[in-house]
Amino acid sequence: MSACSSPLTTLEIRVDLQQDNLEGLEAKMLEEHESRGELVTALNLARVYQLEGRWRDSINAFEQASLILEEYEQRAIVNARGVLGGLAKATVSAGGGGYYGSGYERTLLHTMNAMNYMLLEDFSGAAVEMRRMEIRQELWLEEKEKRLRELLEEREEEAEDEGYGLDSLPENYSMRSILADPELRSKASAYQDPFSYAVSSIICRIAGDSEYAAVSMRRASSLNPEAGEMFRGAWGGDRVPPLPSVGREQEVVLIMLGGLAPTLRREQIRIPVPMVGYVLVDMPAYDPPLSPDFTSVRLPGGSGRLYELLRTDLMAYSELRDNLDYEIATAVSRALSRVSVSFLGQALLFANGNLRKFVPLAGILISSGMDLLAEKMAESLRNWETLPAAGYLSMFKVRRGAALHIGLGEATWEFVLPERARGVVLVLSQAGSSNTRVDHVTY
Amino acid sequence: MNILRRHFLLSLFVLSLLAAGCGEEPRVEYGDPAAVETVTSAWGSSDLQNTAESMTQSLLDSRWVSLASAPPKVRLRQVVNQTDEHIDTRAITDKIRIRLLQSGKVRFLADTANMDQVFEERDFTEAVTRRGDNKLLTDTDYIVTGTVRSIRKVVKGAADVYYLITLELVDPQSGEIVWADEKEIRKTSNNPKIGW
Numbered sequence: 128m129s130a131c132s133s134p135l136t137t138l139e140i141r142v143d144l145q146q147d148n149l150e151g152l153e154a155k156m157l158e159e160h161e162s163r164g165e166l167v168t169a170l171n172l173a174r175v176y177q178l179e180g181r182w183r184d185s186i187n188a189f190e191q192a193s194l195i196l197e198e199y200e201q202r203a204i205v206n207a208r209g210v211l212g213g214l215a216k217a218t219v220s221a222g223g224g225g226y227y228g229s230g231y232e233r234t235l236l237h238t239m240n241a242m243n244y245m246l247l248e249d250f251s252g253a254a255v256e257m258r259r260m261e262i263r264q265e266l267w268l269e270e271k272e273k274r275l276r277e278l279l280e281e282r283e284e285e286a287e288d289e290g291y292g293l294d295s296l297p298e299n300y301s302m303r304s305i306l307a308d309p310e311l312r313s314k315a316s317a318y319q320d321p322f323s324y325a326v327s328s329i330i331c332r333i334a335g336d337s338e339y340a341a342v343s344m345r346r347a348s349s350l351n352p353e354a355g356e357m358f359r360g361a362w363g364g365d366r367v368p369p370l371p372s373v374g375r376e377q378e379v380v381l382i383m384l385g386g387l388a389p390t391l392r393r394e395q396i397r398i399p400v401p402m403v404g405y406v407l408v409d410m411p412a413y414d415p416p417l418s419p420d421f422t423s424v425r426l427p428g429g430s431g432r433l434y435e436l437l438r439t440d441l442m443a444y445s446e447l448r449d450n451l452d453y454e455i456a457t458a459v460s461r462a463l464s465r466v467s468v469s470f471l472g473q474a475l476l477f478a479n480g481n482l483r484k485f486v487p488l489a490g491i492l493i494s495s496g497m498d499l500l501a502e503k504m505a506e507s508l509r510n511w512e513t514l515p516a517a518g519y520l521s522m523f524k525v526r527r528g529a530a531l532h533i534g535l536g537e538a539t540w541e542f543v544l545p546e547r548a549r550g551v552v553l554v555l556s557q558a559g560s561s562n563t564r565v566d567h568v569t570y
Numbered sequence: 571m572n573i574l575r576r577h578f579l580l581s582l583f584v585l586s587l588l589a590a591g592c593g594e595e596p597r598v599e600y601g602d603p604a605a606v607e608t609v610t611s612a613w614g615s616s617d618l619q620n621t622a623e624s625m626t627q628s629l630l631d632s633r634w635v636s637l638a639s640a641p642p643k644v645r646l647r648q649v650v651n652q653t654d655e656h657i658d659t660r661a662i663t664d665k666i667r668i669r670l671l672q673s674g675k676v677r678f679l680a681d682t683a684n685m686d687q688v689f690e691e692r693d694f695t696e697a698v699t700r701r702g703d704n705k706l707l708t709d710t711d712y713i714v715t716g717t718v719r720s721i722r723k724v725v726k727g728a729a730d731v732y733y734l735i736t737l738e739l740v741d742p743q744s745g746e747i748v749w750a751d752e753k754e755i756r757k758t759s760n761n762p763k764i765g766w
Binding site for chain 1: 650651652653654655656722724725726727759761762763764765766
């Protein structure tokens with residue numbers, strides 16, 4: 128019976144995070160995950176454990192998410208669940224087949240889990256997660272390239288049919304202006320995530336795998352020149368330096384994760400369809416992200432600079448833009464199939480003289496039944512709501528044994544660097560205005 | 571009436587299936603620990619056993635051990651995990667140590683990971699021990715280090731993973747690598763063509 132419980136809404140999650148009700152939210156999420164056992168419920172739970180500083184529990188929840196994803200990826204090439212899911216998606220609801228995350232969410236799963244291992248002082252475990260992240264990035268890139276290749280081929284084959292595209296989207300579609308945004312267009316080619324590669328480089332260097340750190344650094348730098356600037360500034364060139372020995376200065380790495388990613392929802396819009404005119408379809412749309420408030424961050428010594436390397440909103444919108452043709456096509460197919468099923472049902476009743484009087488009632492019942500089914504299926508259509516909206520990195524050096532003060536707004540956190548440590552990694556997480564924590568690990 | 575009877579029997583059948591399913595406990599069985607394990611393509615017990623077996627034999631056959639006038643004193647250092655899996659590399663070194671100790675051809679000193687406990691014990695017994703005996707703790711003839719690496723290729727429906735495990739016997743005084751060997755493991759997995 129518990130499997131029928133309703134999912135938590137984005138609003139509930141955001142309100143609990145804003146009010147710093149992590150314990151209450153964790154209890155609700157645990158119940159939801161035990162009842163539904165979906166990828167998103169595991170990811171949300173893992174992130175809330177992380178915000179509570181429960182690194183081991185967070186690792187376990189992330190592992191559950193990984194297992195769900197692996198089970199999905201290892202399904203038979205032609206599998207009944209996939210076929211039924213595709214059929215449901217084309218006829219009933221976009222939620223048919225469940226939600227198994229976008230490429231960036233699958234990638235960030237490992238980046239966020241690496242933070243858990245790192246804060247447990249297990250840099251080797253964190254490096255493992257970063258290697259898993261890289262495999263996911265490659266798969267994501269391949270997937271994107273394949274999709275774009277197919278799209279281009281389709282367009283070449285049907286030169287006269289230019290697809291739906293941005294111009295054919297109605298003015299009232301909330302995502303229209305966002306998808307046409309020049310910033311998104313300019314960054315749309317950066318399918319990979321420079322933040323994860325930059326974190327990978329830092330972690331692998333500390334874990335003693337400098338070759339891997341160098342590869343990750345080069346990848347981060349090629350995806351975002353700012354990452355290159357950060358590494359050159361901190362490490363004094365394009366090479367990964369060895370960890371420093373005891374000297375006058377100590378290294379500081381600051382990782383800041385804040386805000387909440389945009390959340391997926393369905394939006395009803397009217398789409399022009401040749402021969403039919405217009406149909407009302409449900410399209411994916413995003414509620415805006417909750418931006419972090421890092422405007423008043425005070426760094427130790429005032430020497431560090433924050434580099435914004437992660438923007439989950441840009442990645443989400445970019446994914447949506449790439450999938451637009453497919454989303455519109457399946458949405459139109461769903462709208463038409465609803466009309467067809469309703470029409471077929473009524474025609475069958477009409478053909479039977481005794482049941483002819485029930486035709487209007489049957490129309491309403493069929494329509495309501497499909498609505499209910501669609502609504503139930505749409506419950507699974509959620510993205511990772513507790514994923515941070517933005518990620519920043521900063522690397523600098525301070526005097527050995529110095530007391531570090533990280534300030535945010537009126538709050539200040541102090542750490543005294545142990546004399547024997549080569550450096551410190553500080554992780555500042557903010558998932559709501561009243562919910563900020565700073566953790567650190569020395570190496 | 572026939573329809574009613576058919577419905578009743580069908581319902582009874584479905585209910586009995588459900589009841590049987592609900593009452594079923596998970597079945598536990600003992601298996602052969604040495605049996606080949608192929609549940610997934612991830613690092614598993616067979617890989618651990620094969621690696622330990624081949625590395626131990628290779629080390630025992632090396633002249634540094636087989637021709638030594640007295641069993642050399644060895645300390646196991648960390649085997650670094652550079653794969654994309656959370657492999658407990660201590661399981662590899664523990665297994666190798668047990669095999670080598672059982673051979674009687676090698677003496678082992680405490681791991682660096684256990685040194686704190688050893689130092690505690692030494693401090694505890696220092697009153698009755700001669701200082702010269704303590705030298706045994708640091709008097710290592712060789713250290714064993716190693717790395718586990720992997721290359722994984724994944725495409726839709728298939729995966730190929732290659733593991734390379736390397737071990738080295740190093741003279742800590744000179745830094746000379748006196749013995750090294752490797753073990754390669756390759757595993758492939760393909761998703762079934764048709765299934766649920």
